Amino acid sequence: MTAAGGDGQGDRWGDLLAAAQRGDPDAYRGFLDAILPFVRAIARRRCWSDDMAEDVIQDALLTIHRVRHTYQPGRPVEPWLAAIVARRSIDATRKRGRIGRQEVFNDAAYETFADPRANEPTGADASRTLARMTKGLPRGQKEAIELVKIKEMTLAEASLASGQSIASLKVNIHRAMKKLRLNRVKDPPE
Amino acid sequence: MSPSPTDTLIDQLAADIRPVRPLRAPALRALMALAAIALVAGLAIALLGDVGELRRRYAGREALLALEMAAMLATGVLAIVAAFFLSIPGRSRRWIAAPVPPFVVWLLLSGLGCYDDFVRRNGVELQLGESMHCLLFILATSAVLAPLLIWRLARANPIDPLPVALLCALGVAAASAFVLQFFHSFAVTFIDLAVHLMAMLIVVGVIGLINRRALAPA
16 A cells, blocks of 8 residues: 555545544544554654654544544545644654653663562552652643553553543653652652 | 554544534635624724724825735735634645735835825824824734634644644734724824734734644644
């Protein structure tokens, strides 16, 4: 399949999306499955890693879902799709640039001890400690931590549940973890 | 093998599908917004404006007045139409430049009018005090027109809200400046022109900031 898609293919995508606008779930699934290679091709061209491209693809799919009412049936789908994916790629690149300039990600910092068992929370104290620690977090950060770290949802699931984009979730989790670590230093658990 | 997060997301999105009404063509939506603005502005001019004073002020310079007001109106109309087009993904980015030519013409003609007035007054300029009325008028009119436009543009959840917000603000500021012409009690001076531009910059800045948030997708 080519990244641009043929005319007949574009027409078929347009028909599927128009049916999706009327609420047809099968047409919508067919549309999302059909456009995925097109979306992936644009995302990969604009991102410097496969991980980042997958984030952009998921963000683009969520955006497509939110703005599907802006597609005008009968018009070409490809420019509409390409603009959404390109925009989300630019947003992701800018966000990564900002985070990279201002914050350092230290994976090992989440580990308090080398022995994994030492990091396990202890019974009933855990929920109380957690509630106290997350009390002062902004709503978005608290929600991100609860959905991804506590309920162990995937980023895509958490994004759908919270309405936050995947990139926002990542930023919120990162910032929340940073605050939680600082809080632990200032106010160590009893 | 378990499905990838992207496949899971597609499953969830397909399960979450609800009927939506496609937006009308951006040109039609822009026309409807412009009609609403024209109605509000027309009523204000008919009830409170002074067309006779406008004619007296530009006596002997009717062509300049007509051109200047046409350029002002074209700036506002094209900026608003462009905002509606740019709020839809995939529409030409060239719409950003649409209001620029009439805006430049408007500035040149205003400058010419100012110079003409400056010569007539033998180099005596008006004080800033009189122009403050214009500043407040443009800000107040923009505050009335902007919410209407923001509400209509937000329907599209623009994926790139900043240019949409800036064009919306330019359109609102130009429309306000157009309406102001019917309430002006004195000819435009250089100070007045500077104050008009300052008012527009304030409107563009404030609406740009507010709009960017208001127009951003959820």
